[in-house]
Amino acid sequence: MKLSKLFIYMGISFGFMVSASTQAQAQITMRNAISVAENSHAGEAVVTLAREVEKRTNGRIVIKNFFSGSLGGEREVMEAVQLGTQELGHGSTGPVPNFVPETAILDVPFLFRDKAHARAVLDGPIGQELLAKFEPKGFKALAWTENGVRHMTNNKRSVNGPDDLKGLKMRTMENPVHVAAYKGLGIVTTPMAFPEVFTALQTGTIDGQENPLSVILAANLDQVQKHITLTGHVYSPSVFIMNKAVFDKLSKADQQIFLDAAKEGAKANRARVDKDDAGGVAELRKRGMNVVENVDKTKFIATMATVNAEFEKKFGKANLDRIRNFK
Numbered sequence: 001m002k003l004s005k006l007f008i009y010m011g012i013s014f015g016f017m018v019s020a021s022t023q024a025q026a027q028i029t030m031r032n033a034i035s036v037a038e039n040s041h042a043g044e045a046v047v048t049l050a051r052e053v054e055k056r057t058n059g060r061i062v063i064k065n066f067f068s069g070s071l072g073g074e075r076e077v078m079e080a081v082q083l084g085t086q087e088l089g090h091g092s093t094g095p096v097p098n099f100v101p102e103t104a105i106l107d108v109p110f111l112f113r114d115k116a117h118a119r120a121v122l123d124g125p126i127g128q129e130l131l132a133k134f135e136p137k138g139f140k141a142l143a144w145t146e147n148g149v150r151h152m153t154n155n156k157r158s159v160n161g162p163d164d165l166k167g168l169k170m171r172t173m174e175n176p177v178h179v180a181a182y183k184g185l186g187i188v189t190t191p192m193a194f195p196e197v198f199t200a201l202q203t204g205t206i207d208g209q210e211n212p213l214s215v216i217l218a219a220n221l222d223q224v225q226k227h228i229t230l231t232g233h234v235y236s237p238s239v240f241i242m243n244k245a246v247f248d249k250l251s252k253a254d255q256q257i258f259l260d261a262a263k264e265g266a267k268a269n270r271a272r273v274d275k276d277d278a279g280g281v282a283e284l285r286k287r288g289m290n291v292v293e294n295v296d297k298t299k300f301i302a303t304m305a306t307v308n309a310e311f312e313k314k315f316g317k318a319n320l321d322r323i324r325n326f327k
């Protein structure tokens, strides 16, 4: 081998060694964002994900979390993750059906018996099939998490049955299933991103909104809402999403770390939802809200008969029953 050629070989292999070792140590920083405060069920999810990823990669991958909608509402976060300008996101299914239409079935009111039923469906084959539907849209959905069971709040009157909802101007998520369902209850629906809700309630642009206790507590909606009724009208899933190209570029081992860390995040998140649900009513009463705890849910379902028939047609009775009957 000629000397010059040897130098070239040495140069290449030395260069490779340098770049390989820099790569091993280089720190990758990713961004994640939620629309509620850090001290919340969603905060538990993203903080746990970040902690577990950092720990399991020995600090090689660091996730910086942004809270309280500081990077935009949930739709904007999804758009950024889809484009790849943001690596990670976490949010409710509010805007998700506009990106991944197959997930809309999960937002049908009174579909799940309780949280345990919903969690079993999401962790089982139906939930996993739905996570796979994110991939052709440019997302890797890492795991289902939970926003909670949604209840209605407003500033006009105590809601004791569906008739009391008629004519209330309520903010809804930017979710076509919710909008159709609440219209069916006689509500005047105003779709809006969550970061705008507090001010809209404060200024009286809207009379009310609906969200799980976890969100109402974390966003201090009691400061701008007088009445809450535990309607439990819909289970609200949430989900960890990642830009698919970013996920695909990771080593198999790192991909597994993200999937495992997301599962840990979901566990911490669900535990916090349970805690908020257990203590939420007492806390909201303490903060001055008027709480109606018991309503006849069958009356709400009966009022929604027309829209329920539409959902049966749109989603297929067999698909809805597969979820309803899942054990």
Ligand code: EAX
Pocket (backbone or CB within 6 Å): 035, 036, 042, 074, 091, 092, 094, 147, 173, 193, 194, 210, 211, 212, 215, 236, 238
């Ligand atoms: O994800 O938009 C909503 O009402 C959501 O439930 C909230 O932002 C938490």
